[in-house]
Amino acid sequence: MAANVQDAIMLLGDSLTQGGYDLNGFVAKLAHVYNRKMDVINRGFSGYNTDWILPVFEQCFATQHEQQHVPKIRLLVIWFGANDAAPPPKPQHVPLDRFRANLRKLIWMVRAPESPHYSPETRIILMTPPPVNTAQRERAQLAKSPPKELDREFETTRRYAEAVKEVGKAESVPVVDLWENLYEAAGREEEKLEDFLTDGLHLNEKGYAIVFEGLEKAIKDAYPEYHYDNLQSVFIYFDLIAENPDKYMELTKKRSAFAHS
Template identity: 30%
Template sequence: MVVGHNDLLCVGSFAGSDLVLLSSVLIVVDAWLWSKEECHNSKVRLSFNRTTAAESFFLSPKHFLQRSLWCFVFGFWTLMFFEIVLMLLFAFWFVVAAFALQSDCGSLLSGFGFDIRLSLGCGAQWINMTTRPQFVLFGSSIVQFNHYGEGWGATLAHLYARKADIVLRGYASWNSRRALQVVDNLFPKNSISEPPALVIVYFGGNDSLLPHPSGLGPHVPIEEYIENMRNIANHLKTHSEKTRLIFLSTPPVNEGQIMGNIDEFGRAKRSNATRRIYSEACLKICKELNIKAIDLWSAIQKREDWKDVCFIDGVHFSAEGSKIVSKEILRVIKEEWETSLYWKTMPVEFGEDSPYDPVHPDGTSTVNVSNVPFPEDEDWEWE
């Protein structure tokens, strides 16, 4: 059963319209009957056959107005009563749905055959509550473009199909300063929606850019970067005890592959010497705050040919580079949260056996393919 605030508002508006119409009819009919009664009491002898309804209607304008006013007041308060009842009903459903969805044991009404899902409009944002856990990927262009060319985000979405929703929150060219400005909007502490099961965070590549003489651009000094990342981490840690965190450190780049990487003074805008400092700073913060971190700086360079195969443009990952990132993320998930977040052990949505599954070669049963990886011969562990 789906419960939405728009549904109840529609019911309320229809009921309100009906009550207004009913009150209007009541005013006209009652005023006409009152005027008829006044005519009789005044002993006005008019044959109904010789007098139109309109003539009888307007025989006593004074009483007509008095009666109309009384009926209007009565109809108004009747309308208000029913509107209040509808509002109380909406509040009741709101509390029941929110409580049932946030219960650790799942929906409190599921045992009776109900599955309550609530969709609420909050300003310009929509909060969709579902029972499937969410993995939020929050970062700069390394995150925004991670579905391109067999990217690491696409791999996670593929492996966690029917198990978790991979939510992309990537913003190309962003630095930690801009991320800190919106982290409360993306992960509000007082939200009634289910918190994400996992958040993967990456910032640092743009922070480490060479500062521009004008002061413009994405560069953030290392001291401010450290403080920004610490504040982002603390916000996410206090957002929910259920949310697990993984931070990705700044990876290396192929300086020679980046177009326009040298400025007018012959300096590299993106240099590995600087990126290493930001990578180490991120790892240090995570160690202090007891947050799981992946050292992409070292992981990428484990391949001897990393400069030739890991990048599309010297900065963003190719399929081979993304495979390294995917492997490291899955390794951490398996080591730390295998029973709850690892793709092989998570429950499959609607994974029950069905007579509509593909027929088994024996012709007497069916084959449940809901949890079969694709392609079957692919070693997703990449050991």
């Protein structure tokens, strides 16, 4: 499939997405494999939950009228739950039913013809929150100045991961089950999750490697036309330019004229 110079992948999430360029993270790897095929747009907002992201998404995802002037979002990856699962009365807490409704609202905004942000070309993938290591998280919280109390629960986060899968099934949206993938990689032992987490909540390089592997597989299985192996590079390679520079320049001008017509 030929890529368009304006095609893009958008990643919508919290700090797990925002930090995706860190430590050889999954966003950095995506940008590498999609280089000259699709741009990767990181819209991760540290600390955000699904309540707070809704008005932000309305601003960072173009309306139908605006879409002709900005990159076309071919893939939208939605990754929430890690903050929504904070136990009440933490301000980040979002009850499970509202969490499900918020995920459905994000999907509706892209899929529904009556939505101002309707984008029939966009394909959606959901990702579950990863499991937490409560012992590691508690140590990290106590080490802060001033010390803070434990703010996540292993079983609660699992329920939010299950909720993501429920929404995916109901809306026919593929889901990357990172909770299961990481827990399995840790031998299904919470304490061994420390190998994949920096502070019991956020991912290290090994953790992000599992995220990238799961997302890459989901794209390949659900939307193979947008897998990087099936996309042609935007613009011709330099070795072909050298063979006939005049022809290359003419083709490039024609493509530019077509793109802006």
